Amino acid sequence: MPLPVTDADAWVNPLRSTEDKRLPRIAGPSGMVIFGVTGDLARKKLLPAVYDLANRGLLPAGFTLIGFGRREWSKPDFEDYVREAVEAGARTKFREHVWERLAEGMHFVEGNFDNEGFDQLAGTLAEMDSTRGTAGNWAFYLSVPPDYFSDVCHQLERSGLAEADGNSWRRVIIEKPFGHDQATARELNRVVNAVFPEESVFRIDHYLGKETVQNILALRFANQLFDPLWNAHYVDHVQITMAEDIGLGGRAGYYDGIGAARDVIQNHLIQLLALVAMEEPVAFDPTELQAEKVKVLRATNPVYPLNRTTARGQYAAGWQGSHKVKGLRQEEGFDPLSTTETYAACTLEINSRRWAGVPFYLRTGKRLGRRVTEIALVFKEAPHQPFLEGQTSSLGQNAIVIRVQPDEGVLMRFGSKVPGSAMEVRDVNMDFSYSEAFTEESPEAYERLILDALLDESSLFPTNEEVELSWAILDPILAYWAENGQPEEYESGTWGPAGADRMLQRSGRSWRRP
Ligand code: BG6
Numbered sequence: 001m002p003l004p005v006t007d008a009d010a011w012v013n014p015l016r017s018t019e020d021k022r023l024p025r026i027a028g029p030s031g032m033v034i035f036g037v038t039g040d041l042a043r044k045k046l047l048p049a050v051y052d053l054a055n056r057g058l059l060p061a062g063f064t065l066i067g068f069g070r071r072e073w074s075k076p077d078f079e080d081y082v083r084e085a086v087e088a089g090a091r092t093k094f095r096e097h098v099w100e101r102l103a104e105g106m107h108f109v110e111g112n113f114d115n116e117g118f119d120q121l122a123g124t125l126a127e128m129d130s131t132r133g134t135a136g137n138w139a140f141y142l143s144v145p146p147d148y149f150s151d152v153c154h155q156l157e158r159s160g161l162a163e164a165d166g167n168s169w170r171r172v173i174i175e176k177p178f179g180h181d182q183a184t185a186r187e188l189n190r191v192v193n194a195v196f197p198e199e200s201v202f203r204i205d206h207y208l209g210k211e212t213v214q215n216i217l218a219l220r221f222a223n224q225l226f227d228p229l230w231n232a233h234y235v236d237h238v239q240i241t242m243a244e245d246i247g248l249g250g251r252a253g254y255y256d257g258i259g260a261a262r263d264v265i266q267n268h269l270i271q272l273l274a275l276v277a278m279e280e281p282v283a284f285d286p287t288e289l290q291a292e293k294v295k296v297l298r299a300t301n302p303v304y305p306l307n308r309t310t311a312r313g314q315y316a317a318g319w320q321g322s323h324k325v326k327g328l329r330q331e332e333g334f335d336p337l338s339t340t341e342t343y344a345a346c347t348l349e350i351n352s353r354r355w356a357g358v359p360f361y362l363r364t365g366k367r368l369g370r371r372v373t374e375i376a377l378v379f380k381e382a383p384h385q386p387f388l389e390g391q392t393s394s395l396g397q398n399a400i401v402i403r404v405q406p407d408e409g410v411l412m413r414f415g416s417k418v419p420g421s422a423m424e425v426r427d428v429n430m431d432f433s434y435s436e437a438f439t440e441e442s443p444e445a446y447e448r449l450i451l452d453a454l455l456d457e458s459s460l461f462p463t464n465e466e467v468e469l470s471w472a473i474l475d476p477i478l479a480y481w482a483e484n485g486q487p488e489e490y491e492s493g494t495w496g497p498a499g500a501d502r503m504l505q506r507s508g509r510s511w512r513r514p
Pocket of ligand 1: 206244263264
């Protein structure tokens with residue numbers, strides 16, 4: 001039993017932090033340079049997120065945003081472009097005075113990834129440090145394909161921009177794909193880490209910026225209720241689903257040849273698995289969290305034989321609601337003989353005392369029935385039931401479902417007596433919904449992650465080791481698929497290929513219909 005703490009203890013104890021961790025954290029003097037600012041990600045997500053942060057008062061007064069690119073843009077041209085992106089995509093209300101203040105600190109540097117462009121960038125940053133008080137603190141956001149990482153890092157190093165003096169910082173924020181397999185991920189990490197030490201590298205996995213994903217840790221480690229059940233004694237299996245109804249029109253350049261497993265399982269779904277399965281961290285800080293994630297990822301492997309434990313598919317034409325939609329091979333820009341999978345499912349196991357024998361089923365797909373991401377822990381049946389046969393025939397397995405999106409929340413499914421004189425037990429849901437429980441609106445993932453990078457808070461960013469370990473889990477599955485022909489077709493608007501259903505039926509289980 002801890003001793004009661006008095007005010008006097010608080011005053012004399014120098015180890016006691018007086019900082020209130022619930023207060024919003026505001027970034028210190030700093031600026032951000034976006035490479036690839038005219039791309040989709042910057043327009044749809046990054047620029048609106050910067051505005052939302054400014055609107056919430058979380059950016060410093062002199063915050064400076066530099067766009068770098070090949071366009072011949074003046075400052076007003078850049079401002080117009082950003083304003084349009086903000087008006088279209090910001091989560092919070094557009095307020096003229098917030099915009100004006102943010103726009104004062106916007107500049108565009110025209111250039112290629114060559115010496116001249118970066119020398120000019122270095123000049124602009126030095127000027128901003130003296131006129132806007134950015135104090136030499138710069139985050140470089142590489143919103144460009146990974147083929148350019150090497151050039152940009154090299155130029156940042158050559159022009160002296162990668163290195164801060166003792167009183168300031170330089171950080172790099174990078175976006176997936178972090179490689180194509182473990183070997184290429186290693187090479188990419190080597191290129192980036194040759195210029196930026198690991199503690200200055202922030203790899204974005206935007207799923208980690210989602211509130212519900214962070215709530216997995218709160219649910220597991222702030223409560224007494226769940227932990228006793230969170231293991232192989234009680235859990236029969238875990239299903240992690242990320243279903244999307246959208247197709248891939250307009251994304252051929254990125255997606256054809258990449259596929260669902262590399263696009264989503266390697267990063268988002270394996271990160272979800274790590275958070276659900278890891279042990280309690282010694283403390284809630286980046287080093288301890290990452291150490292636990294690494295540990296669980298090291299213990300994770302595919303279940304063999306892969307012809308029985310994995311499935312992949314490609315969407316064919318069909319109906320999405322009332323719209324007739326094309327198949328992948330008819331989408332603009334895709335190879336008409338493309339073998340890229342738009343649906344991927346696999347079975348993983350975790351070799352630890354907590355999880356031995358519990359299959360983790362991961363699945364993701366485009367053009368499925370609806371957009372939903374959830375993690376379901378499905379429990380074993382009660383070892384004994386004193387009811388008569390038939391009285392529990394409508395009872396399924398108990399489940400805890402973490403709904404990541406949409407309609408964020410946590411659901412518990414258990415059996416309950418149907419009202420009436422007979423004893424009949426049926427499944428019911430107890431449903432906690434974020435939007436009903438809290439009045440605060442959740443920030444967008446990118447708001448959270450950009451702010452964290454400016455604050456040097458790295459808990460929500462996967463490390464180089466985590467990225468390489470995730471590839472090590474997936475590589476054998478990708479190699480098996482590469483040698484085993486076409487993905488199976490599934491009709492758009494359905495729940496994926498029949499092979500995915502068979503994959504679970506083999507062990508007497510079935511996918512949830514979320
Ligand atoms: C991205 C993938 O990482 O996540 C996309 O590249 C996918 O293919 C997207 O559509 C989904 O993100 P969200 O936040 O809409 O679930």
